[in-house]
Amino acid sequence: MKDGRIRYLAENMDRLSRRDRVFLNNPVIMQGLGLAPIIIPATNIQNATIIAVAVILLLTPTRMVATFISRHVGDGFRALIYVLTACTLYAGVSYVMDQYLFGTAMQAVGIYLPLLVIEPLIIKRYGSAQRERISTSFKKGFVTTLGFCLVLFLMAGLRELLATGAIGGIIFFKKGFLPMAEMPAGGFILLGLVAALWRAGVNTFKKRISLGVKKLQ
Amino acid sequence: MSAVIQNLASFVGLMLMALFVENAVFTRGLGVSRLVNLVTNSSVDGVIFCSLLTLVLVISAPLGFFANQFIMQQQFWFRDYIRPLILVVCAIIAFFIVLFGIFLVRPANTKNIVAVLPMATFNGAVLGPMLVTATQNYTFVQTMGFALGSGLGYGLAVLIVSEGQRRMNNRSVPATFKGLPINLLYIGILALAIYALTGHRVAI
Numbered sequence: 001m002k003d004g005r006i007r008y009l010a011e012n013m014d015r016l017s018r019r020d021r022v023f024l025n026n027p028v029i030m031q032g033l034g035l036a037p038i039i040i041p042a043t044n045i046q047n048a049t050i051i052a053v054a055v056i057l058l059l060t061p062t063r064m065v066a067t068f069i070s071r072h073v074g075d076g077f078r079a080l081i082y083v084l085t086a087c088t089l090y091a092g093v094s095y096v097m098d099q100y101l102f103g104t105a106m107q108a109v110g111i112y113l114p115l116l117v118i119e120p121l122i123i124k125r126y127g128s129a130q131r132e133r134i135s136t137s138f139k140k141g142f143v144t145t146l147g148f149c150l151v152l153f154l155m156a157g158l159r160e161l162l163a164t165g166a167i168g169g170i171i172f173f174k175k176g177f178l179p180m181a182e183m184p185a186g187g188f189i190l191l192g193l194v195a196a197l198w199r200a201g202v203n204t205f206k207k208r209i210s211l212g213v214k215k216l217q
Numbered sequence: 218m219s220a221v222i223q224n225l226a227s228f229v230g231l232m233l234m235a236l237f238v239e240n241a242v243f244t245r246g247l248g249v250s251r252l253v254n255l256v257t258n259s260s261v262d263g264v265i266f267c268s269l270l271t272l273v274l275v276i277s278a279p280l281g282f283f284a285n286q287f288i289m290q291q292q293f294w295f296r297d298y299i300r301p302l303i304l305v306v307c308a309i310i311a312f313f314i315v316l317f318g319i320f321l322v323r324p325a326n327t328k329n330i331v332a333v334l335p336m337a338t339f340n341g342a343v344l345g346p347m348l349v350t351a352t353q354n355y356t357f358v359q360t361m362g363f364a365l366g367s368g369l370g371y372g373l374a375v376l377i378v379s380e381g382q383r384r385m386n387n388r389s390v391p392a393t394f395k396g397l398p399i400n401l402l403y404i405g406i407l408a409l410a411i412y413a414l415t416g417h418r419v420a421i
Binding site: 029030032033034035036039040041079080083084087088090091092094095098109110111112114115117118119120121123126127180183184185186187188189191192193195196197199200203 | 349
């Protein structure tokens, strides 16, 4: 890594750790948000795609609309505003997904699609006392969605490979060697292991940056 | 008389099923994000949180049952798409009933209880059981049994995971596993134990 880059990362590590919601402060791995849709229904790439599309269509718009309404209504009932916004948007999102995108395949994710309306990943913002601008809510919503989808597809691919030996229909092994990966227990355990590895990666990255700066001095 | 006993048996059966065999956390992962944050965050009292959650669930479940019966009788083409909205409105009504009750009783830590109430209401462990009972066409008695069992089951899960967290908070656990990873592994092993007990996966 170049010296200038190392210096920049070291000087801004705290700010980057807060803002980078893809790797350093991933909403799933670091904050424990959006666990249920990853642990239970995300057993293959198809299910993960359905959940990812729903989250893409729900998270950022909910955050933006709720931010806009909160500005005009006040902070007293922000939780209700966020949840009702998510529910109202969900009606349109589920209609589009059902009629034009996935049809009966949506049944594979069961109650976990409507449950997204109260998923902390989507409505957690209501708990924050700090108001945000609509442009900020768009940016943060977008990167949070990216971070969630990354872990979602990683977990779904891993579970499908371990349970069936294939990823997205492409066969890598004749049969799966860990059928438990498809079960909720497998989802919990695998996500726990992935989270530990991810956190170890983040810690190693931060250590390397601080060591790099010490060498430069 | 036999109808009363039958209903009572159905209520108790569904309650026990939701409490152990179909525990909201260990079998369906409902409200697991909140649970993991709850056991690692000492500022929120787990007993208050779970009591509020159970109360909200027990009040909103009958409202949800009748609302679902009503929308299923209508010929709207969009009734499946608005079901979460209807059920969330029922949870909001329960939220205000509980809030009113808190202000009426005025316990010593009213401020803390009111602060936790939105977290307990807008939780997968509240909307999840309501969706399960609605999609699986449970009767009123079954709905109430399942709702009460789910609330108590969530409390049981919080208790077990909190105790696990306390015991695992020592040096023998590697630093990268502390917090979320070790909690997920612990819940996973408990979920595996329940699967071994029942031998089947629950419907989602």
